[in-house]
Amino acid sequence: MATVTPIRAADAAPSGAGHRRGRARRSDDGITGYLFLSPWILGVLLLTLGPMATSLYLSFTDYDLFDTPEWVGLDNYARMFSDQRWLRSVRVTALYVALAVPVKLAAALGVALLLNGKRRGQGLYRAAFYGPSLIGGSVSVAIVWKTMFSDDAAVDRVLRAFGVDTGGWAGNPDLSLLMLVLLAAWQLGAPMVIFLAGLKQVPRELYEAAEVDGAGPWRRFASITLPMISPVVFFNLLMETIHSFQVFTSAYVVGGPNGAPAGTTLFYTVYLFDRGFGDYRMGYASAMAWVLLLAVGLVTALLFRSARGWVHYSGEKA
Structure with missing residues (x-):
């Protein structure tokens, strides 16, 4: 008759140290990925989204490039x-x-x-x-x-x-x-x-x-x-x-x-x-x-x- 050997929880689950090493490795991979993406992210923020947001704000103002923008609401659109x-x-x-x-x-x-x-x-x-x-x-x-x-x-x-x-x-x-x-x-x-x-x-x-x-x-x-x-x-x-x-x-x-x-x-x-x-x-x-x-x-x-x-x-x- 075959003998069934019970599996201990310590054998089935990864050790605490190994689990922490896996999380650290994934975290390092994520940081590396963001570092490689950083030129693109900076480009989007500084050269696309930033100017778009500024332009949207200026569209509601009276601005002549020299003086402080003056809020006029929807006057420009009207x-x-x-x-x-x-x-x-x-x-x-x-x-x-x-x-x-x-x-x-x-x-x-x-x-x-x-x-x-x-x-x-x-x-x-x-x-x-x-x-x-x-x-x-x-x-x-x-x-x-x-x-x-x-x-x-x-x-x-x-x-x-x-x-x-x-x-x-x-x-x-x-x-x-x-x-x-x-x-x-x-x-x-x-x-x-x-x-x-x-x-x-x-x-x-x-x-x-x-x-x-x-x-x-x-x-x-x-x-x-x-x-x-x-x-x-x-x-x-x-x-x-x-x-x-x-x-x-x-x-x-x-x-x-x-x-x-x-x-x-x-x-x-x-x-x-x-x-x-x-x-x-x-x-x-x-x-x-x-x-x-x-x-x-x-x-x-x-x-x-x-x-x-x-x-x-x-x-x-x-």
Whole structure:
């Protein structure tokens, strides 16, 4: 008959010394982790959350960068809706977003479709199309772009050869905003690369089966390509929309603080900068910044809500 040996509590439980050593080791690991995270934590506190909190406070004050902020409550926010330049900047920015985002995404997707196949020099083509995105919204690019679209400059001369005389886009109120839209579309490299990565994930078998069934190129694009890359389309749409609300450098270089010509390039960020550092109304500029943040947040929330109806993820139940 087998003998059962009872297990003593001292054998089953760890010793007090061992338990304390384990807790000390975990505590040391935690301290080490926080030490490695400390640059990021300090950066968030000092360069993000701290300035945001200060800006939120200043938005309720009258502050000119030199004197002590004077509390005015909601006056800065109420004043915006009677400020005609602010209303114009809202309209110009909204129109720019409505034009630049679809044009840029359509151009990026079209280039990605062209580069998706196998051809000689494919890497060179990809680098060439991606190149403009590396320089971003630099001052030099904006200056060159404005010069190209000025009166009797390169673009104007080419159009004049085809019988179209615009008198220069930079000084034409009807074309100045379109000039900036084309600049945004020219810098299509980042969304193009993301589109290209999404296209690589679409199974070739789907196209082959659709082709056997007699589906043409447009039908295959609408029924296979777009649904399969809809998460990528949504990501690019979201990022480019947020970026378009924040455009500043090109608009400021082309139109200056007054949004020339005739206020058609008076972007929201340009007017915010002018009120804060031109008129020294930093309290009013801070309020404008928070309104912009709330507007971008609202647009982002609406995009996420709309995505439920047209974005399809792999493995998702119908």
